[in-house]
């Protein structure tokens with residue numbers, strides 16, 4: 141009876157409730173939205189185009205023909221520089237000074253060296269978990285390098301490059317990874333769940349895809365705030381997610397709602413070929429994630445994620461477009477390959493051949509691609525490479541040992557921030573824990589925690 | 599790794615136990631009486647059918663026992679299909695290992711990464727007569743599927759009325775519980791969210807032997823079953839498991855150890871914590887404690903619980919999930935509501951459970967009930 145109920149909508153107007161309601165006042169915001177009013181579209185006689193409210197640009201045809209998914213062409217992949225670092229987009233002009241290029245390169249290097257060290261540190265039992273982003277350094281650093289500081293960012297978990305590029309220091313990474321008292325997450329989150337208010341990056345949440353609709357809503361907030369206060373700078377929201385996460389309902393909801401509310405948000409999909417063990421062939425059919433964007437009426441591009449220049453150009457342009465006409469969403473699908481295991485909990489050779497990975501590593505690597513480009517320009521050589529690597533390794537290890545030595549956050553932190561204020565219930569539980577620790581001192585090791593059990597005092 | 603080596607000696611462990619601890623020692627799974635370390639004890643398990651008691655056993659850990667049950671179900675019923683994220687290569691906890699090879703990709707397969715999709719798909723298949731076993735990779739990620747479970751799976755039979763359809767064939771498996779370093783999103787034990795929902799059966803096994811029998815019962819059951827697997831036990835809990843196919847009864851608790859002074863009610867991993875605490879408190883105070891495994895958390899076995907409490911007059915409920923509106927609240931309320939049981943109570947019903955917080959990485963050891971907290975609670979209920 142579903143259909144019957146839906147048609148029952150006039151019931152309300154029959155009761156007079158709708159018909160006599162005054163029309164809502166028009167606000168400035170609604171004027172900025174293209175409003176498609178179904179009553180304005182009437183099926184004129186002899187019309188060549190469809191005029192149903194649900195599809196306004198569709199021509200009539202008399203041939204019975206399905207659109208065959210397999211026959212629709214694949215969206216091309218934009219690149220500026222090829223595997224050998226040679227420029228293939230002749231219109232391309234580097235918009236960075238030599239020093240700035242070297243800075244980008246060094247950030248990529250830093251991420252990849254930190255990854256190797258932290259992965260091994262986990263293997264030694266010195267932290268509980270880690271995830272590397274090998275093969276995706278250009279994607280995260282390149283895209284973040286063209287954003288403004290005021291832009292707001294949501295990440296999945298494999299975007300350490302975004303954090304670095306926006307100003308996260310090695311000490312910030314290490315404090316979070318070791319969950320010490322300087323970790324803004326107060327020792328509550330698993331390693332790699334970074335966050336920074338100062339850098340406008342929301343704290344990472346493990347449940348996949350949940351951040352994608354947040355980005356749409358946040359973008360709407362930025363848009364509304366600028367309407368209310370035009371002195372604010374124009375800002376966009378950028379959200380990163382994997383091609384696996386794009387199968388979640390939240391991804392689809394996020395794109396659809398961002399499109400309908402014209403939100404200035406850039407969706408950046410990191411398509412690295414795998415979601416843990418699941419290859420893209422079992423994740424989706426059709427032309428990747430990019431084709432979804434078009435389906436939702438969102439301007440979309442696919443880029444070579446191993447080409448930092450292509451990622452930069454695409455993101456720069458996307459940011460510009462996202463701020464046009466009062467705001468609109470853009471989708472970027474950045475293609476790469478997950479060279480690493482999914483995480484320290486995963487052994488990827490249980491589901492893919494070692495040679496597949498070795499092939500990828502040899503054939504294409506975002507870091508060596510930029511290195512070749514720099515070498516061709518005479519900006520870089522073996523000596524500089526060695527020096528940069530040695531310095532980076534030294535810096536990482538220094539930050540590592542400093543953070544590892546720090547005290548842990550106070551035990552009290554486990555009860556705080558559940559609600560804005562501690563509830564009477566939580567205060568009672570804190571007291572209960574404090575009394576228990578007093579009663580059984582030998583059963584607990586409290587030395588690492590700032591303030592020991594005293595932090596539980598009211 | 600070379601450049602980290604010098605610091606190794608002074609390294610901090612992220613999980614350890616204090617040097618002078620007497621109660622909070624790591625659980626010794628190789629010695630606990632809750633696991634069948636020999637074939638004889640395994641075959642003497644309560645509720646096993648006679649022909650199984652005459653059979654053989656095999657040493658298995660929890661993920662192997664789950665795998666064994668799934669393999670049995672696939673063999674005995676062609677309507678059984680198994681799917682979820684990363685299920686094909688064996689699942690991130692190895693529970694579906696070799697099943698795709700053995701039974702084919704049409705029956706055991708990867709789904710795209712969408713819990714709401716997995717659940718809706720499973721419900722549709724069940725409504726058309728299959729026996730789907732859907733895997734949710736972590737209980738922490740079941741929430742996108744919540745609508746499908748609460749509004750669809752649970753209400754299917756009721757809504758369809760005399761049209762007669764249901765999704766009774768549905769079983770949903772999910773790993774749950776803390777492992778020491780799972781933090782907010784790899785530690786949750788959301789059973790109480792499901793025990794609030796009439797129409798769903800909620801089961802949590804304590805051991806490999808129990809898991810095999812209860813999972814087969816869940817798959818054969820004509821009600822949708824949420825089957826929650828304490829993931830810390832996947833490798834830790836090893837015991838002899840009967841090799842034959844068998845089921846263990848749903849909605850029936852089990853008395854693991856008889857006693858006369860206090861009743862301790864729990865389920866899943868905390869049963870091992872309870873057992874350690876009971877051993878210490880019995881030695882220290884010369885009392886005897888009864889330990890009950892609820893096994894099915896809803897609809898649960900009130901009769902066994904009431905009988906025990908009528909005998910001991912003192913009771914505590916222990917679980918890992920938050921204390922507020924948890925299983926403990928339900929059990930305690932039912933105990934005080936039953937006139938014959940209420941009148942025998944010598945002390946208020948105690949709850950030992952997680953605090954009303956999310957699971958914080960570093961502070962999990964202060965949050966999940968440990969031996970000292972259970973021990974203390976037993977003493978308190980005796981001292982009242």
Ligand SMILES: Cc1ncc(C[n+]2csc(CCOP(=O)(O)OP(=O)(O)O)c2C)c(N)n1
Pocket residue numbers: 298346347348381382383384385386410412414415416478482683711713735739
């Ligand atoms: C809702 C939810 N379901 C399942 C998981 C478990 N999980 C963590 S990462 C992952 C794969 C994600 O793949 P993708 O989005 O492609 O990102 P990648 O790891 O490739 O960067 C899965 C299934 C989760 N974190 N959240």
Ligand SMILES: [Mg+2]
Pocket residue numbers: 382383384410411412413414415416478
């Ligand atoms: Mg991926």
